[in-house]
Amino acid sequence: MPVVRHMFLHYPHDKHVQSIVYQQFLVGSDILVVPVVDKGCTKVHAYFPAGDVWKHVWTGILYSGAARAGQKAWVQAPLGFPAVFVKAGSQVVAKFMANLVHQGVVNKKLSSTAPSQQ
Numbered sequence: 001m002p003v004v005r006h007m008f009l010h011y012p013h014d015k016h017v018q019s020i021v022y023q024q025f026l027v028g029s030d031i032l033v034v035p036v037v038d039k040g041c042t043k044v045h046a047y048f049p050a051g052d053v054w055k056h057v058w059t060g061i062l063y064s065g066a067a068r069a070g071q072k073a074w075v076q077a078p079l080g081f082p083a084v085f086v087k088a089g090s091q092v093v094a095k096f097m098a099n100l101v102h103q104g105v106v107n108k109k110l111s112s113t114a115p116s117q118q
Helices: 015-019 091-102
Strands: 025-027 031-034 043-048 053-056 062-064 071-076 083-087
Touching: 031 043, 031 091, 043 062, 043 083, 062 071, 083 091
Parallel strands: none
Antiparallel strands: 025 031, 031 083, 043 071, 053 062, 053 083
16 A cells, blocks of 8 residues: 555545545555645645544644544644644554654644644
8 A cells, every 4th residue: 555645545435535636645544644735825624534533743733523524624834834633542643743752843742833823
């Protein structure tokens, strides 16, 4: 299976996921990336499938889909702080986050190192 994946590989029964073309993707099964694809934009419209809880890397804010339907949310993504989310409870994510802390990219409490989320 490829490292960078379309979301339908992990959420095949989610109708909304099937309509996502290039707006977001998974790295493995535990990291969700929602890139800014339009020049000058500083926020993105993210979709979080039902059944999982996702933590925003820069702020620690949790997002989760409802029991039967996913959740959509606008998320700040200023230059240098892309919209990246990690699946809560994942072993891979624990190591990924530890590496980000060790490199000084985020702090231990995941308080915002990005510009304020307004």
